[in-house]
Amino acid sequence: MGQVQIVLPLGYMVREFVTQRKTNAVGLGDGGNAELQPVEATNFDFGAEYYFGETSAIYGTLFYRDVENWIEPSTTNETYDDQVYSVTRPTNSGSGEMKGLELGLQYFPDAVPEWLHGIGIQTSYTYIDAHTTSEDGSEQPMLGVSENSLSAVLVYEKGPFNARLSHTYRDDHLVEFNNTANMPSQVIAKSLNFTDFSAGYQVTDELIVTFDATNIFGEKYQDYFGDPSLFNRDTRRYSTTYSLGFRYSF
Structure with missing residues (x-):
């Protein structure tokens, strides 16, 4: 069985990028790392579920991760042909530990x-306590990991029609290390909220029409060097997109 899918963008797409970086380098660059070691982890999970209906349940999971060779991007000044460049490369940051819990609910009421x-x-909802330990024994937050995150989805599925309105949230989190200027070395992203919508209608057994909207409220990404009131870094406005799609199976 073959399938043809067509997606048509609608509405608008916006992207802004404002950067405030203080560095003595004459250029920026990215590079690899031939000395990079693979990430290894020992994982433990304990979960429980309780079903109070055919399609309704609550669950909880406790987890622990013991990580070796955690990989993080690090930015340093490098000199080539007597010129200084600010270069970001992936590096191993030592061992790491991640522990936390996840709680969840799925509920489709009958009395409606x-x-x-x-x-x-x-x-x-997910809570994570995570850090890495360098070779000198110092601890720091684990890159890319938020302490608290939350997601909620309102679902409607009936007959040929389905729709989902979703919202996700995550705390401030470490995104990068900067060692090229006088600002604090940790680059931290502010908390993020995203709201998306999707819907579909099955016209026939072969044809489905879909509509999608992403980042409905135009959430901005912002990060800073250590202190948001003193060392702002980037502001990015992610695109708000609308698209109409058709899927046909044959």
């Missing part, structure tokens, strides 16, 4: 009017 049958929610 007939036209609302198929409505439900899916939500989860």
